[in-house]
Amino acid sequence: MSEKRLRQAIDTLKESGVRITPQRHAVLEYLLNSMVHPTADEIYKALEGKFPNMSVATVYNNLRVLKEIGLVRELTYGDASSRFDCNTSEHYHAICESCGKIVDFHYPPLDEVESLAEQVTGFDVSHHRMEVYGTCEACQQVATQKH
Amino acid sequence: MSEKRLRQAIDTLKESGVRITPQRHAVLEYLLNSMVHPTADEIYKALEGKFPNMSVATVYNNLRVLKEIGLVRELTYGDASSRFDCNTSEHYHAICESCGKIVDFHYPPLDEVESLAEQVTGFDVSHHRMEVYGTCEACQQVATQKH
């Protein structure tokens, strides 16, 4: 199943005229199989077994390339490091403020918000960002067990 | 008009048992009069005339204190530095991808999104974040003039 997504992603790379190096392939494959929106460093550490000589700069370089092609989304937060998402389908995220977990969720795109924002600000709006913050189920249970 | 907001903010500080030092007062006053969501460094530079000896750490410290009391909101983005907002009324932001300008806009809070997110993710949602990205009016005009 994820084989198909990998093949499609590699086709996109080829069409973009980007070389498919072993390191690039590994970063892409790792992201496609990951559900947890990993950081660049997590990807780096996960692949250092297979690529003991790979530089962390290579991970960043490849993430940038994959992002430019549209295969990867970068999720930026204030303090900590960026997280990367290979799920390019339109979706939103719920973020646990207790453990940091990031969970996908789907909701009809907020088109009305975009069009109203255009009216009141005069902006030509291209996209938006939305995410909800709170406590995930696991952390809720831990909290209740403390009584 | 902004005098009133300043007095109210100072009352909040007093109630919180926080000392009102000259530096703290200046940071707060600058933010209240600013419409542009400045960075810590912009605040630092703006005040160095009045406080030549003030440390940039003092700006950060005071912004943290003001944030903890709820007088200031921190707007975080991926690459660049945080921006700070003294407008504590519920509002959203439109961000120009061309010049970086950040503009307030109002929209009924997305409560339905929060409750649906709770249902599908099991999260206990406390708040959300939403902003639109695009091109501001000034940058649109510059773009058209290039023809």
Place this chain on the structure above:
DNA sequence: ATATTAGTTATAATGATTCTTAATTTATAA
């Protein structure tokens, strides 16, 4: 007046990301 606490300053440390440079690999052309 003295002790305690909070706040400030200067500077060092941190840490994620980017930059630089040289080496290496891959693609293209002769």
Place this chain on the structure above:
DNA sequence: TTATAAATTAAGAATCATTATAACTAATAT
């Protein structure tokens, strides 16, 4: 096939926003 050009990588240095530390100062409480 060989030569040349372009892309990619690796290693480490540099950057830069932010935080931590330590010494000093001001405010507050006893």
